Amino acid sequence: MADKTRKSTAISRVALAARSRLRASVPALALMSALALAAPVQAQTAIPATLMADQVFVDPAGRLVAQGAVEIWHGSIRLTAQRVSYDQSHDSLILEGPLTISDGPDVVVLADQAQLAPALRAGVLTSARLVLDQQLQIAAARMERGTNGVSQLDSVVASSCPVCATNPTPLWEIRAERVQHDENRGQLRFYRTQFRLAGVPIFYAPRLDIPAPGNNRLRGLLRPEVSADSTFGVTVGLPYFIPIGDTQDVTITPSLSSNGMASLGLRYRLARENGGIEVGGQISQDDLLPGGRSLRGYGYVRALFNLSHDWVLTADVLAASEASYLDTYNINDDPRLHGHITLERIRRDHATRVRLLGFYSMRPGDVNDRLPNVAVQGETEHHHTLAGGALTVGMSAHGYYRESNGPFGAGRDVGRSAVDLGWRRSEVLPGGVLTTVAFDARAEHVRIYDDIAYPDPVNRQAAQAMVEFRWPLARAGADGARQVLEPIVQVIESRRSGPGLPNDDHTMPELDEGNLFAFRRYSGEDASDDGSRINAGMRWARHDPDGWTAEALVGRIWRDAPLQGYPAGHSQPLGDTESHWLLAGRVSNTDGYALSMRFLVDPNNSVSRSETNLSWSTARTDVSTTYLYLPASSFESRAFDLSEWQFDLTRRHSNGWATTFGWDYDVGQNLWSAARGGLSFTNECLAVELTVERVFVTPTNSSGDTRFDLSVDLLGIGGRAPSSNSRTCRT
Structure with missing residues (x-):
């Protein structure tokens, strides 16, 4: 209540000053007009502005001065300061702090003093601190805000870690001679950059571009990928992200290992209003296969699109040059690969689906030419109400193909078409017994090729009747x-x-x-x-x-x-x-x-x-x-008997550390299949994770492998928000 009374009195003082002194009314009106016309050329309309202060007066130099808890609202901008002076001759505002400028919830500027244009978006600030998206803090000796949305900061220290009087050195920081902040592109460009970890310089760069907090589509390098294993040694990958408008992007990841392996990964993504598609893969050159250095790789396609009339198209296809590639490069360790392209429509009373499927076994003992590698399915099902029960009518057709042409099942190919009819009704009998009666019939026509053990064609019928009692x-x-x-x-x-x-x-x-x-x-x-x-x-x-x-x-x-x-x-x-x-x-x-x-x-x-x-x-x-x-x-x-015990434990400690470990153990054969462990640390500005896994035996890698993975994330940069494990400064 006292604060409201003070501000009401301040507004009254502004009005009294304008009425009692003619010479004061001109600069007062000029100040309010300047604040009210932030963009007269573009909008041609006045934007309301509000000024409140404990005291407003005109000094001997003819400047209008507001002092004592000054607050100015202009559009999305809110400014607080101890003293504000309007110089009509230079059409500028001189602010004395400590002052705060808030431009929406994502940009906050703090400074000791400033000289700004009346629209509050351009000017010079000294001893400034820029806070972006409540994450990244940039302290500068001088900051110049431009009217084009680009700000320049001199003598900069940037970090998302807290800086306290008892601990003035942040966990990580970026020091630079100059920084440009482009609000339109969501980009920070550092010049003559030095990156420090716990106060120790780690690397230098003449220029460094990073995304501003909240921007996850800026062209440039992503977090390096570092891993080590007994097969490749130390491997380092540098992903490079290339946005193509707002709906497409490409990520290119070259990688090199200490044993001479070189690979190039590629990922393309396309987003539309009705779905999206992702296409990617990797090409590698190594000397792991017999015969010396060779080129091999893998590729994949994933897609989902919502089409007209409730149709949905999905795809998930993965293929590799040979069986061991995916497991060796830690991409996929499934013993059997499967992919599909599916078109389906599901409604309340009917469903239709058409699928093309592919299978490929990664097991050393399997012969893929003798397995059904390609299958085609088509089925439709309709539901009706008949005689108090649910009637289901379905039709289906499917077939599968083997590469082999062997006559006794090794190359057997089959095609089948069928019609299904089902009916089910439930009733509650006296005493609460739930009774269900059901009937199911099926007629099918089957063609069998490349297998002389079975006749071709085959016509088969099957029928079932059921009565069920539940009490x-x-x-x-x-x-x-x-x-x-x-x-x-x-x-x-x-x-x-x-x-x-x-x-x-x-x-x-x-x-x-x-x-x-x-x-x-x-x-x-x-x-x-x-x-x-x-x-x-x-x-x-x-x-x-x-x-x-x-x-x-x-x-x-x-x-x-x-x-x-x-x-x-x-x-x-x-x-x-x-x-x-x-x-x-x-x-x-x-x-x-x-x-x-x-x-x-x-x-x-x-x-x-x-x-x-x-x-x-x-x-x-x-x-x-x-x-x-x-x-x-x-x-x-x-x-052999399969008797496997799998165990995983994760423990999160109060200081931001977390530990994990686990294993896969074959009790029957008394053999370890895999062992894994990890150590991670996360606070408000940094996330570090180290994992190690030892694979003793897999279906496609009998020699075993040990792998280390290290990831480091600087939280508060780009689209990654700080962790909830935040600290506060203690007095």
């Missing part, structure tokens, strides 16, 4: 906990007519929570059900008001005959007349703890497969561990 029982305890117990029984009759087909699209079947009660359980169509089966199980869940949740499932499948398509005597969870028992559970709470387990128990009461996942997350600690066990299986192309 959810719920209760609430006195402590507020809620429990649900749900027994489930499905009776399914399946019939298939026509000759058998080669099983190419479902060679690794699984039994889990997702397909125990699935009407169609398989990922493909080659190995469809035939005969009668009963799926039965029990679900249980408990929700505690303290945030704990527990879930459990036990179930099994009984069949009237073994499932065709699986080798006799092969222990597979789904292949025999009685499936393995499925035991699954999950426990979690709102404090970040989660434990999930899945076990398959065979008829001999032995664990045939298991998977356990444990995660724990707090404000400072993240723990994740997984144990997976799969037995050896010639049918699933697994020669």
Whole structure:
């Protein structure tokens, strides 16, 4: 209230001074007119300006003076100072500080004194400090602001680190003889530059261009990429960013290593209102392959476009010159590459999709000519309401191609077209029993080439009928906990007519929570059900008001005959007349703890497969561990038992440091697969991360590899904002 009274009195004093003294009214009106006409040529309209101060008077030299908590608002600019004088003869404002000029939320200038034009955008400031986007601070002995949006600062020190009286040396700083700040381009240009780390000069440059805070599309060098490994030694890459307008850019990354490797990476990006595309790759020359120095590389395409009439086009394609390149250069360590180009439309009552897929195995034992490398899919599905239930009508066609021409499956090519019809209806019976009746039918025409073991063509039909009973029982305890117990029984009759087909699209079947009660359980169509089966199980869940949740499932499948398509005597969870028992559970709470387990128990009461996942997350600690066990299986192309333990731990310390470590360990073979660790430091102006990984064995690199990666980010420059781990100066 006292502040409002003071400023109201100040406004009254301005009015009284203008009325009582004729000679004062002229400069007062001139001052207000100058402040009100910042751009008369462009706008031809006056921009309102406001001046408030404790005292306003005309000095003996005829200058209008405002002093004592002076505040001036003019457009987006707000100025505060202790004293402001308007010199009509030079049409300038003389300001005495400490003064502050704020031009919107992104530009703040502090100075001891200044001489500015009436529009407050041009002039000279002494002992100035420029703060950009509340991140980067630039201190200068002198600052000259131009009317064209370009400012020049002399004798400059720039940093986003705090500078305190108890610690006057910032963690990093850029010193320069002169700096140009181009507000229109969002660019800072330093002349005769010296970069210091903890006060120690690191490097010098005659000129250095960096983006102003908030600008992430400035042409120039990006952060260097530094890594070291046992294969290449030390590798240094210098990415160079080239923007092409507001919607396109190119990044070129030349790299050199200490062992003589040279590579050139390229990335092109295009953005449109309806999507975008990214094309990139890398060409390298090294001597890692037999035969001496050779040229090799990889390329990729990623795209997403929203087309008219709800159509969506997506693409994700990755290809390499040979199998070991991606893993050797730490680009991709997947044992099998897959890519696609997809056109699809999904609406409330129908969906249509057309896909072109490609596959390439990176496993040394696989022969890609004998694998289906190219596949084409087309499918459409429509939903209707019929007899109180949901009717689904679908049509599909797909085919795949092998490079090989071998007659007994090595070069088999298949084309298939099919029509599907499905209907499902659910009702609640007396007593709360939820009953579902479903019917599914399929007719398909299949052509098989380059495999004399199967007839061509093949016409096959399949039909299924199901009745399902669920009886959810719920209760609430006195402590507020809620429990649900749900027994489930499905009776399914399946019939298939026509000759058998080669099983190419479902060679690794699984039994889990997702397909125990699935009407169609398989990922493909080659190995469809035939005969009668009963799926039965029990679900249980408990929700505690303290945030704990527990879930459990036990179930099994009984069949009237073994499932065709699986080798006799092969222990597979789904292949025999009685499936393995499925035991699954999950426990979690709102404090970040989660434990999930899945076990398959065979008829001999032995664990045939298991998977356990444990995660724990707090404000400072993240723990994740997984144990997976799969037995050896010639049918699933697994020669040894897989028993892998994966562990990862991240610990964030209060001083900005963080540590990580983890491993992949094969318990069955007593072999380490990989070990990794990292150390990082982050504060308000700097982010440093060092990681090390030792790969002992991979599907494509049996010799192992050790890799180091180092990244350093100067926060507050360009589009990278400072960290939340900020410090404050202590008195």
